Amino acid sequence: MSEVIVITSGKGGVGKTTTTANIGTGLALQGKKVVLIDTDIGLRNLDVVMGLENRIVYDLVDVIEGTCRIKQALIKDKRFEGLYLLPAAQTRDKSAVNPEGMIKLCDELRNDFDYILVDCPAGIEQGFKNAIAGADRAIVVTTPEVSAVRDADRIIGLLEANELKNPKLLINRVRHDMVKRGDMMSIDDIIDILAIDLIGVVPDDEKIIVSTNKGEPAVTDNKSMAGEAYRAITRRIMGEDVPLLNLGPEDGFMLKIKKLFGLKVN
């Protein structure tokens, strides 16, 4: 049984592409056959985040228009068994893609893959409609900021209106220290407002930038907090019941007190 999952957010820059790359790589590491589709035509980025930018020959528009076969456009990630990328077109007219074309494409990919992850462009225009057209379920990415949560709310409404029921929320770039001092909305605050189920929480982690610099998703880095969070999310997507991670290191003050009293510092 294969699944088409769209990763969307409304607002730009909250981490859709990073999330797609990490969940996709995570699923491949779990032995699944995965294809990542970048639907952000004209502003493609999944290729650079994955470190596959030098290997693009054909793209999504070529496939939809029938210029090439799907298999010709798929880029095999040689580092991870079973992981493929279908890049977006960078210089083509985006009107070439329509919801019907996406549904057909996703259905064809179901024959060969366990998971088809669709990286959605920002916004609620045609690109969004295309990206969600063929999806079975949706992951809404947000960050603990008013603008991102507001846009996530709008997206959740639009997903429900398009029969994508029960979307799951991924809260990205959470800073435990700021939440603790009351300067950042907590997980509970955000869930209270958006009223949807959580698939995971990813802490703000410098390693994400380092891994993007290298073109190696953080999910492969055992020392990365964000990578750990993405590994947990990957397993939840596969249906496992994985508890939420303990978020971030304790703040300096409590740590000092604990050390003072000789308590175990984990």
Place this chain on the structure above:
Amino acid sequence: MLLDLSKLFSRSKNSKDLAKERLKLVLIHDRANVSPQFLEMVKGEIIKVISNYMDVDEDSLDIQMTRTKSEDGDSVVPALVANIPIRSVKNSGK
């Protein structure tokens, strides 16, 4: 430390509470996808009907569009939530 103490004693709100409050307000309008005038019309009609049976506090009446889990818990559905303070129930209905 000094800063922390002053924070403890001042009654100023955390910035996240402010964020939450502002979000809730802005989402009422986003979710309703209807103009404030529309909500005012609904409000007026509700008052009209309910006033036939009870005396309500029109000034504190609060009506909002929000979202809630559906009864089967599988999806999220829009909901109209009205908070209508009642002053007294009229006897005419009895």
